[in-house]
Amino acid sequence: MNPKSFSFKLHSVDPSGARRGTMQTPHGKIETPIFMPVGTAAAMKALTVQQLKDTKTQIVLSNAYHLNNQPGADMVEKFGGLHKFMGWDGPMLTDSGGYQVFSLPGKVIDDDGVTFKYAKGGKSTRLSPEISIDIQNRLGADIIMAFDECVEFPATYEYTKRSLKVTSEWARRCKAAHKREDQALFGISQGGLYKDLREEGLKPLIDLDLPGYAVGGLSVGEGLDNMKMALDFTTHMMPVNKPRYLMGIGTPEDILEAVERGIDMMDCVMPTKYARSATLFTNVGKLRLTNREFRNDKFQLDTGCSCYTCENFTRAYLHHLYTSNEILGAILGSIHNVSFYIELMTRSRKAIEEKRFSSFKQDFLALYNRKVKSKKPKKKR
Amino acid sequence: MNPKSFSFKLHSVDPSGARRGTMQTPHGKIETPIFMPVGTAAAMKALTVQQLKDTKTQIVLSNAYHLNNQPGADMVEKFGGLHKFMGWDGPMLTDSGGYQVFSLPGKVIDDDGVTFKYAKGGKSTRLSPEISIDIQNRLGADIIMAFDECVEFPATYEYTKRSLKVTSEWARRCKAAHKREDQALFGISQGGLYKDLREEGLKPLIDLDLPGYAVGGLSVGEGLDNMKMALDFTTHMMPVNKPRYLMGIGTPEDILEAVERGIDMMDCVMPTKYARSATLFTNVGKLRLTNREFRNDKFQLDTGCSCYTCENFTRAYLHHLYTSNEILGAILGSIHNVSFYIELMTRSRKAIEEKRFSSFKQDFLALYNRKVKSKKPKKKR
Numbered sequence: 001m002n003p004k005s006f007s008f009k010l011h012s013v014d015p016s017g018a019r020r021g022t023m024q025t026p027h028g029k030i031e032t033p034i035f036m037p038v039g040t041a042a043a044m045k046a047l048t049v050q051q052l053k054d055t056k057t058q059i060v061l062s063n064a065y066h067l068n069n070q071p072g073a074d075m076v077e078k079f080g081g082l083h084k085f086m087g088w089d090g091p092m093l094t095d096s097g098g099y100q101v102f103s104l105p106g107k108v109i110d111d112d113g114v115t116f117k118y119a120k121g122g123k124s125t126r127l128s129p130e131i132s133i134d135i136q137n138r139l140g141a142d143i144i145m146a147f148d149e150c151v152e153f154p155a156t157y158e159y160t161k162r163s164l165k166v167t168s169e170w171a172r173r174c175k176a177a178h179k180r181e182d183q184a185l186f187g188i189s190q191g192g193l194y195k196d197l198r199e200e201g202l203k204p205l206i207d208l209d210l211p212g213y214a215v216g217g218l219s220v221g222e223g224l225d226n227m228k229m230a231l232d233f234t235t236h237m238m239p240v241n242k243p244r245y246l247m248g249i250g251t252p253e254d255i256l257e258a259v260e261r262g263i264d265m266m267d268c269v270m271p272t273k274y275a276r277s278a279t280l281f282t283n284v285g286k287l288r289l290t291n292r293e294f295r296n297d298k299f300q301l302d303t304g305c306s307c308y309t310c311e312n313f314t315r316a317y318l319h320h321l322y323t324s325n326e327i328l329g330a331i332l333g334s335i336h337n338v339s340f341y342i343e344l345m346t347r348s349r350k351a352i353e354e355k356r357f358s359s360f361k362q363d364f365l366a367l368y369n370r371k372v373k374s375k376k377p378k379k380k381r
Numbered sequence: 382m383n384p385k386s387f388s389f390k391l392h393s394v395d396p397s398g399a400r401r402g403t404m405q406t407p408h409g410k411i412e413t414p415i416f417m418p419v420g421t422a423a424a425m426k427a428l429t430v431q432q433l434k435d436t437k438t439q440i441v442l443s444n445a446y447h448l449n450n451q452p453g454a455d456m457v458e459k460f461g462g463l464h465k466f467m468g469w470d471g472p473m474l475t476d477s478g479g480y481q482v483f484s485l486p487g488k489v490i491d492d493d494g495v496t497f498k499y500a501k502g503g504k505s506t507r508l509s510p511e512i513s514i515d516i517q518n519r520l521g522a523d524i525i526m527a528f529d530e531c532v533e534f535p536a537t538y539e540y541t542k543r544s545l546k547v548t549s550e551w552a553r554r555c556k557a558a559h560k561r562e563d564q565a566l567f568g569i570s571q572g573g574l575y576k577d578l579r580e581e582g583l584k585p586l587i588d589l590d591l592p593g594y595a596v597g598g599l600s601v602g603e604g605l606d607n608m609k610m611a612l613d614f615t616t617h618m619m620p621v622n623k624p625r626y627l628m629g630i631g632t633p634e635d636i637l638e639a640v641e642r643g644i645d646m647m648d649c650v651m652p653t654k655y656a657r658s659a660t661l662f663t664n665v666g667k668l669r670l671t672n673r674e675f676r677n678d679k680f681q682l683d684t685g686c687s688c689y690t691c692e693n694f695t696r697a698y699l700h701h702l703y704t705s706n707e708i709l710g711a712i713l714g715s716i717h718n719v720s721f722y723i724e725l726m727t728r729s730r731k732a733i734e735e736k737r738f739s740s741f742k743q744d745f746l747a748l749y750n751r752k753v754k755s756k757k758p759k760k761k762r
Contacts, residue, residue, distance in 0.1 A: 042701065046708040050689065051429075071676070071701045079679065079697060087693045276708075295452070298460065308431065312468045316460060320423065320452045327427040327657075327711060 006142070006184035006211050008032075008243045008264075011353075016260045017235075018357040020349055023243055023264075025091040025142035026182045027083065028058075032243065033259045033348055035341045036061045036093060036267040041070065042086040045272045046327070046334040049087045054308060055339040056346070059142075060088055061267045064135045065097030068125070069118045073138040081140030093143040093267075096132045096174075098188070099150045099216070099247070109149070111166070129173035137180050145214065146174040148188040153220040160192045161200070168204040175208050186245060188216040193226055195233045202237050212243040215263070219248035227254065231261040238262075252281060252344055252368060256361045259348055271341045275333030278322040281340040285368050287315075289333070294319040307339035308332075387523070387565035387592050389413075389624045389645075392734075397641045398616075399738040401730055404624055404645075406472040406523035407563045408464065409439075413624065414640045414729055416722045417442045417474060417648040422451070423467040426653045427708070427715040430468045435689060436720040437727070440523075441469055442648045445516045446478030449506070450499045454519040462521030474524040474648075477513045477555075479569070480531045480597070480628070490530070492547070510554035518561050526595065527555040529569040534601040541573045542581070549585040556589050567626060569597040574607055576614045583618050593624040596644070600629035608635065612642040619643075633662060633725055633749060637742045640729050652722045656714030659703040662721040666749050668696075670714070675700040688720035689713075 007024045014020070023030040037044060037052065038061045044052050052060070062082060067073060079085045082092060101107060107116040113128025132147035148167040151160050167190045178185045187205035191197035205213060215234055218227050231246070238244050245265035246258045255266055271281065278289045282302035287294070289301075297315035309318070309332040321329035344364075351360035388405045395401070404411040418425060418433065419442045425433050433441070443463060448454060460466045463473060482488060488497040494509025513528035529548040532541050548571045559566050568586035572578035586594060596615055599608050612627070619625050626646035627639045636647055652662065659670045663683035668675070670682075678696035690699070690713040702710035725745075732741035 041705045041707060042698075043705070043707040043709045046712070048432075048689070048709065048712060049693070070705055071697070075677070075697070078677070079695065085695075085698055085701075087698075296456070296459070308429070312430070314460065314466075316452070316456070317423075317466055317468075320466075324422045324424070324451055326422060326424040327708060328424040328429065330708060331427070331429060331712065 003184040003211060004181045008212065008241065010241055013262075014352045014355050014357040016358040016361075017262045018259045018348070018352045019262050019264055020352040021243065021264055023091075025059075025184070027089060027091045027142050030058045030091055031349060032264040033345060033352075034058055034265055035255060035345045036265060037271060037338050037341070038062075038267055038269045039086070039088075040269070041066045042076070042082060044334075046276065046330040047272070047338065051308075051331075051335055052088070052338070053090075055335060056342050057090075057338060059091040059093060061093045061095065062086075062139070062141065063095050063097065063100065064132055064139060065095070065100035065127075067094075067139060068097070068135050069120060069123065073135040077138035077140070081138075083140065091143070092141040094136050094139050094141040094145065095247070096136065096145040096147040097127055098132070098145070098148045101127055102150045102152070129170040130177040133174050133177040133179075133185070137178070137183065140180070141183065143184045143186060143212065144178075146171045146185060146187050146210075148190060148216060150220070151190055151192055151217050153192065153217075153222045155192055157194055157197070160190070160194060160197050164190060164197060164201040167201060171205055171208060171210075175210065184211040186210060186212040186214050188214045188247070189234060189238070190217045191234075192217055193222060193230050198230070198234045199237055202234075206239060210242075212245060213238050214245040214247050216247050218246065219250055219254075219268075224254060224257065228257050228261070231258060231263065235262040252341070253365060255341075255344065256348070256364065259352075260357060260361060271337035272334045275337040276330045278329065278333065280318070280333050281337050283364075283367055284370060289315065289318045289322045289329075291319075301336055302340065305336065305339065305343065307336050309336040309339075384565040384592060385562045389593065389622065391622055394643075395733045395736050395738040397739040397742075398643045399640045399729070399733045400643050400645055401733040402624065402645055404472075406440075406565070408470060408472045408523050411439045411472050412730055413645040414726060414733075415439055415646055416636060416726045417646060418652060418719050418722070419443075419648055419650045420467070420469075421650070422447045423457070423463055425715075427657065427711040428653070428719065432689075432712075432716055433469070433719070434471075436716060437723050438471075438719060440472040440474060442474045442476065443467075443520070443522065444476045444478065444481065445513055445520065446476070446481035446508075448475075448520060449478070449516050450501060450504065454516040458519035458521070462519075464521065472524070473522040475517050475520050475522040475526065476628070477517065477526040477528040478508055479513070479526070479529045482508055483531045483533070510551040511558040514555050514558040514560075514566070518559065518564065521561070522564065524565045524567060524593065525559075527552045527566060527568050527591075529571060529597060531601070532571055532573055532598050534573065534598075534603045536573055538575055538578070541571070541575060541578050545571060545578060545582040548582060552586055552589060552591075556591065565592040567591060567593040567595050569595045569628070570615060570619070571598045572615075573598055574603060574611050579611070579615045580618055583615075587620060591623075593626060594619050595626040595628050597628050599627065600631055600635075600649075605635060605638065609638050609642070612639060612644065616643040633722070634746060636722075636725065637729065637745065640733075641738060641742060652718035653715045656718040657711045659710065659714065661699070661714050662718050664745075664748055665751060670696065670699045670703045670710075672700075682717055683721065686717065686720065686724065688717050690717040690720075
């Protein structure tokens with residue numbers, strides 16, 4: 001079932017391979033490439049919807065695995081769906097729970113699905129393609145994901161090959177089970193770091209003619225070079241006129257490398273998670289705000305950033321908040337980190353439009369990595 | 382030293398004794414009676430300054446004891462004072478640290494001051510009237526408090542009487558040490574629950590002609606009836622044309638009883654502290670949002686409340702946030718609880734202006750306490 005109200009238009013491709021497009025969803029337009037902040041349990045950690053809107057976030061990600069456990073998909077459905085429940089009226093995407101379930105110890109996999117106990121609360125549960133899609137239909141996000149087997153890293157060629165059959169059969173069943181024309185079901189490519197398996201896995205997914213495709217099974221510990229290698233051969237096999245989503249990525253470096261390889265969408269808990277532990281992203285690299293060097297620092301966190309945090313507070317104040325364990329530290333840090341990621345994508349889109357993405361990436365990374373490099377000599381003294 | 386830029390005008394007194402006034406400070410006007418949310422460590426717990434402004438908070442309280450420990454009064458001064466450091470440009474009040482120091486175990490009191498170790502970090506420190514005023518001068522709040530001995534409850538008549546001498550001598554020394562004409566130094570009445578000691582203690586403070594006076598030594602476990610009794614005789618002894626501040630109060634009931642007894646200002650950590658543990662104030666009483674009864678509750682938290690939380694989210698969503706330990710629960714709860722307290726004062730001021738404060742108080746409390754009463758029969762079944 002192809003959704004009525006979902007479309008993707010590819011505007012241009014930069015010489016590097018980076019793509020500039022627009023997605024249309026029932027809850028609004030998304031300019032790509034885009035980073036999607038993660039609000040796992042129908043809540044962005046430490047941010048209100050208003051604050052999230054102020055960061056210019058276009059689309060929010062949530063998770064079927066967590067929401068089915070608490071408060072339950074039925075409950076969310078009764079409240080008019082995820083958008084109404086959490087008060088976010090923009091585009092939304094839910095993950096299928098595949099990644100979460102396959103990360104659990106003690107899961108039992110059969111051809112039909114997976115039986116497992118929830119890490120939180122211990123409730124015994126079953127997920128299958130049909131159940132995951134039913135949950136996601138009830139949650140009502142604009143984009144929903146196929147229930148796949150996310151293969152761990154490292155995995156043997158043989159295991160990865162066998163698992164592809166499960167993933168493609170499950171993708172077929174997901175499409176068959178999907179009931180809502182206002183939701184776009186994306187397929188997920190697996191195949192690990194094996195080029196021929198990525199090709200073998202993508203073929204049946206492409207045959208399903210889904211409205212978008214994700215690259216799964218990366219960001220599982222394989223490292224940046226392996227990720228780049230896998231993307232180098234995988235994105236070329238993906239349909240040109242459909243959005244490409246790299247799941248669970250990542251650092252600012254990861255994101256720029258992925259965009260250069262033709263990825264349109266990414267998500268990660270990193271900006272909010274790091275913000276809660278006082279690590280904040282800036283154009284001159286990551287700063288750990290609890291460090292004593294910031295105690296007297298009168299500068300704004302990130303020169304040139306115009307987020308609420310940077311416009312109103314000094315690094316010294318943020319240092320004070322983090323070292324005093326004030327919740328406000330996590331709030332102001334999350335506002336900045338999410339804004340930083342969103343702004344990175346805004347700048348990326350502009351660079352693609354102006355056909356200068358590679359030089360933008362190089363310039364960004366030169367500045368971003370400078371601080372780390374300049375610190376090394378100090379340690380040797 | 383009387384401040385140049387501080388004034389208080391009493392507009393009217395309701396038949397009940399409740400007062401309606403306006404305070405002028407260097408950072409703006411304050412309509413009284415007023416509740417002051419507490420941002421102990423130069424930060425409102427779980428709220429940004431922007432969110433605090435949205436609650437219509439007029440004045441914020443901070444604390445010399447905590448700020449002198451971290452980040453240090455010198456640091457705050459270097460950053461242009463507390464207003465600039467924390468980004469709050471409205472009126473502000475700092476407490477002297479007296480209450481905190483006298484609550485510490487292992488403190489050593491002499492005529493000149495108190496030696497103690499900070500509960501956080503264990504730094505050995507000394508506070509005296511001169512040191513506390515110096516700290517508060519550096520912090521730069523619009524209203525600062527005398528350094529007094531806050532007598533514990535219960536305390537004997539003899540101990541309370543002896544301690545009054547310390548408090549009045551220290552008030553004199555505070556006034557002598559105070560160096561900034563743009564800050565109003567308030568005196569603090571002690572004397573426990575003893576009418577003659579309250580009178581004896583107030584006299585030398587009134588002779589100092591300070592711009593405002595606080596009632597200290599209440600909200601230390603004496604209970605509502607004792608507090609009402611003490612206020613009944615204390616406020617009548619206080620200057621009519623100067624603001625009266627009841628320190629550390631309290632519940633909505635406490636606040637209305639205090640206002641009726643001629644109190645103009647109050648502060649308490651209760652709205653933000655309770656919000657972090659899922660207890661939210663509403664016009665029908667306190668609700669504990671983790672309770673299962675709210676799991677499916679489609680109503681807004683408090684009918685008629687127009688705060689961001691009430692306008693946008695259901696009780697079921699708040700229940701979900703609190704039971705999922707999402708920081709957003711504390712944030713949305715704090716927005717509501719502070720808004721609730723601020724709105725209670727707005728309605729109180731209107732009732733005073735219309736000379737109907739007692740009936741307003743009765744109506745409010747009848748509704749506020751109804752829920753608790755209606756629950757009792759259920760328990761008996």
